[in-house]
Every structure is written in structure tokens, then in C-alpha cells.
Amino acid sequence: MAKEKTVKPSRPPRSPHKPRHAPKPRKVTISQLKKKLWKLCRELTIKKYGNTCYTSGQQNLTGANLHCGHFIPSSLCSVAIRYDLRNLRPQSYVENIHHSGNPHEFRRRLIRDNGKKYVDQLEQDNRDTKGKQFDSLWYLSKIEEYKQLL
Helix, strand or coil: CCCCCCCCCCCCCCCCCCCCCCCCCCCCCHHHHHHHHHHHHHHHHHHHHCCCCCCCCCCCCCHHHEEEEECCCCCCCCHHHHCCHHHEEEEEHHHHHHCCCCHHHHHHHHHHHHCHHHHHHHHHHHHHHCCCCCCHHHHHHHHHHHHHHC
């Protein structure tokens, strides 16, 4: 006896304008938020202070020679201070990388330009926020705050 062949009903053609499944919203990672925030920090720092090295005075820095240096180094500061505009100034590649930011000159100039209380407050804020965890909402709010400053 011959087996009966089952025929599957054909599916109506899919509309080219409708995806089969709704696209999932892309999740933004902390790493992506950090990159975006750092880009804004750099842009705001250069906008405010120009392209002259804060510690050496070298002028007309461009490209890979124009860095955004930290008074309190990234390796020692809290997340909040790493992205705090008070802690950032333009620096040359040599000052930022080879001279580790030239911290003594950086401090001297910050005190000259803003006063000792400014430096003391920045260091105190670093101690107060050191070791704290920052979630994606903190990064997003900081990004929005800095976008408003541009």
C-alpha cells in the first residue's frame, strides 16, 4: 500500500517591510558609556583651555600630541574624579605619558590659577568617592550634563 504524502499548507509571503521578529533594543555597555563620556570630557577640556599644554606651555598641540591629562592620575582616582572636568587639562604627549602628567607642575599651576582650596576640594572629593560603584545611569546622566555644556 502506498504511503499518503502529507502536504504542508503554504505560508503567506512575508511583507518586505515587516521583520519576522521585532528587533531587540540594543543594550549599551558600561564600556561604551565610558568611551562616550571620555570623548565629551576631552572635547570640553580642549574647548575651555585650548591646545596649549597646561604643564609645559607647549603651544598648538594637535592630533596624537594633544592629550587630556589628569591632575589626580587615572590609576589613583575614583571614577567620578576620572571624568570630573576640574581634574582635566590639555597636555602634550610627552608631559602626559613620559612625565606621568608632571604632577608637581600640574599642582603648582592649579593652585596658581584656582587657589589651594580648589586642589584640596578635588583631592577630598576623590577620597570621598574612591571605591564607590557607578552604574550606567550615572554615566548616562553625566553624558547628558556634559552635552548641555557643549
